[in-house]
Amino acid sequence: MPQIYRKTSLDGQHKTHIFYCGDCLDQSWLDKDDDGAPKHFTGRWEEAPLEMCDVCGAVDQESRDEYDNWAEELNQQQWEEDERMREDYIAPDSYLGKTPGTPEWEEASQLRDLMNEQEYK
Ligand SMILES: [Zn+2]
Numbered sequence: 758m759p760q761i762y763r764k765t766s767l768d769g770q771h772k773t774h775i776f777y778c779g780d781c782l783d784q785s786w787l788d789k790d791d792d793g794a795p796k797h798f799t800g801r802w803e804e805a806p807l808e809m810c811d812v813c814g815a816v817d818q819e820s821r822d823e824y825d826n827w828a829e830e831l832n833q834q835q836w837e838e839d840e841r842m843r844e845d846y847i848a849p850d851s852y853l854g855k856t857p858g859t860p861e862w863e864e865a866s867q868l869r870d871l872m873n874e875q876e877y878k
Contacts, residue, residue, distance in 0.1 A: 759815040763805035773800065778810035
């Protein structure tokens with residue numbers, strides 16, 4: 758699986774839009790400019806696993822898949838959290854153990870109404 762790299766300035770502050778895979782980087786060491794300096798090696802290279810090689814179009818599919826899975830997992834977690842919050846909303850803990858018609862129940866109802874009101878604001 759090819760590794761993809763992004764060229765940056767020497768201090769890493771400035772990131773370019775130049776991407777090379779490991780193979781093409783190796784190759785570019787061999788290509789010399791007229792003055793004998795290797796091409797493209799005036800900067801630093803950092804890993805950019807989600808990008809595509811400018812030269813041969815290689816992608817690091819494994820990293821991309823990993824990223825997709827990770828993003829999906831994150832969505833799933835977020836969804837489960839939302840779901841939990843929603844359930845808490847519909848059945849607030851304050852209702853637990855209270856008998857309908859008692860002052861405690863009334864209080865819990867008011868609290869729920871208040872929470873609903875805030876939700877729809
Ligand atoms: Zn390449």
